[in-house]
Amino acid sequence: MDRETGLNLALLGVMLAIPLWAMAADEPFLVTLTTRAVIFAIAGIGLNVALGFGGLVSFGHAAFFGVGGYAMGILASHAQGYMPLIEWPILVEGTKSMPVIWLTAICASALTAFAIGALSLRTAGVYFIMITLAFAQMLYYFAISWPAYGGEDGLSIYLRNAFPGLNTMDPIQFFAICYALLLAVLFLVARAARAPFGLMLNAARQNEDRVQAVGQTPYRLYLVAFTISGAITGLAGALFADLNRFVSPSMFSWQTSGEIMVFVILGGVGRVFGPVAGAALFVLLEHVLGGVSDYWHIYLGAILLAVVLYARGGIFGILTGRDTANG
């Protein structure tokens, strides 16, 4: 077992130990805080598929986080108001079932990512950054100005959605659900990264000419990666909405896109576990610095600046002494 694998397991262990300890010590707030980190980690893993493996600098992943959140909000609000979602041509009811909501969130955000990706990937580099940012902003304004689902005020859901056999209102049980999903996502992404798709995508990031010369089309690889990436972040959005029992347009905001990117960078780009470390560190900083000063974003900014200028591999880069995970 090399050093990085050890770090990965230690990280997962700590993220499991904290809420278990907190439950024993009757500190439900810490459980919720760790759940938040777990959900952010999933969002970051999603972005990392595009950013780390494909080199696609998306500054618009709030779009998928928000679509996932609103998928949950819309389905649950219809269910709690006993209003059918669609009456014609077939009757579609809202739902409070988490698995159904997750599936909807994944499909809706994948579809959104496919549409945004199909357009944005016609360009590259700095255009791509600006365009993904702009499309997320479009959804932000749409969410604000569309009155049916709360507009600017957002949507509240009274009770957390249901998972068969579990009491989701119990913080530790909801944590368990999120943690299990994190493990599942980590496993699948780690497999995909080493599978033919991951190898070819990684090669496209390094050298598009090479990928074309062996008979493959970078655009298709990027589009599939971007779609998967959006779907994972969308799942995180649905979980985040369930955590807060609230969705609002701020899930679509450019700050959200920036923060998801920060999870990836703080941890280390291109490493499967990077966003997990980054999200954990982010929530820790938010909690600790937020307690020290109302203006904690100044410190966050300074730390981020230092990481970008002096520690390009993020936490994992510092701890393993290697900037990237390949080789």
Added chain:
Amino acid sequence: MSVILLVEQTLNGLQFGVMLFLMAAGLTLVFGVMGLINLTHGSLYMVGAFAAAAVAARTGSFLLALVASIAGAAAVGTIIEMAVIRRLYSRDHLDQVLATFALILILSEGTRWLFGSYPLFLDTPPWLSGTLMLPFGIEYSIYRLSMIGAGLCAAAGLFWMIARTRIGIQIRAGENDREMIGALGVNISRLNTLVFAIGAGLAGLAGALIGAIQSVQVGMGEPVLILAFVVIVIGGIGSIRGAFVGAILVGLTDTLGRFALPHLFALFMDASSATSIGSSLASMSIYLLMAGVLLLRPRGLFGAT
């Protein structure tokens, strides 16, 4: 809808477009010359607005406030360029985005710390208040007309500077071949700082001019920054001419869309759903415009193909 209203809205669109140009010009110059994607441009816009509001509150002079907005934003721009930004020119776009995102956090929270969370108000001066009678019985705000005038003057000045002055020649050379201007004995590092400061000053001016008709608050810059991104994606990154055309297009599309779409939908649905659907669609109109341009010309209207 009346013709008078339409003309008025068109002028509003023009005014918005001209302000967007002031923002977009700096972004596109900085990208063209230094290859930098600069998210702090929105913060410089905010700095300009705050500098103007502070000076106006002290002196009561709107003109001094405008001077302060340009000087304040240019000064802050120079400082961050020398302290941080110049280390980013050789980095990839991801690093540039992250570092300038970090600077936004610092500048926004720093401003909140200095000025508090409540919006400041910058009043239009009495000599620019009221309305002006235009031909055909159209009444229009003098201040907004002045904004169009001031914006167009700034644009003309910028075009003149790039076409006619030594600095302009160096900027154009820098866009084409960075190594060459070094070989010509131009101090690149000073040129970069200067270009960045000019862009910052224009953004600061836009912040002050718009701050007087909206409120001056932390976070005011980023929505405008993203609009400016849309503008330069449409116009073609690096092209000042593209930025101008893109800005006017976006300004008109946004303003006229908000005005016309609810009316349009009212023709075939009830008033309240027409308003909500119309305004939701209007809020998306410029992004759809951008998507359309991307489909036809992925490098923008004036971008190098």
Added chain:
Amino acid sequence: MADPILDVRGVSKSFGAVTACRDIDLDVRPGEIHALIGPNGAGKSTLIKQVAGGLAPDSGRVFFDGQDVTGLPTAARARLGMGRTFQISSLAMEFTVLQNAVLGALGHRGGVFRFFRPAMKDAGLLARAREALDQVGLAEFEALRTSELSHGQRRQLEVAVALTLEPKVFLMDEPMAGLGAEGSHRLMAFLDSLRHKAPILLVEHDMDAVFTLADRVSVLVYGEIIATGTVDEIRANEQVRSAYLGDEALP
């Protein structure tokens, strides 16, 4: 004489007022090495791009294996059997040597959109990749990171990746550039044997190599092919001497 596998007919390309290629005819026949030579800026790279894909000619057609490929993208031409090596090494530098070779085998086999089984444990891909590495003499370096390879080894790896594609023609853009004398000789011996596997369109500056290896030579000057013929014919051609070779003595 056998039908050409690659046939370029009347291809022209200009950029603004500059004509990079004018009415080019060029073919590559089974079993041969056809060298394309010409001074810098003669339009060799532009021509290669129009053959391999990535640049559309203004007029003229490119036929490959009996099929008109003029409008096809690069990836499609590669799948049809064009094995290209680049003038400037275009490898995945962060990958190991073996990973780069597997990449070629994978691109050729297809099935890229698989998400579960590790590519580097696929016996079929590994076998093909190792075979190609063995042929160019890189087998012992398979675990090395590509960025650690010497310049010459990168050239060899380029050729190995092209081999994994089992191409019907090789398009090689200056494979000798930057190689030392020993490296050049080794690569020359290898190319010499390769022509029986698939013919080679060889763009090369190294005149020794060209005149030793080539079955035929085409001379490109200012975007026009001024002569095509055997090595001896080209040596004897007055126009080639004055236009391209100047006063230099031919080897």
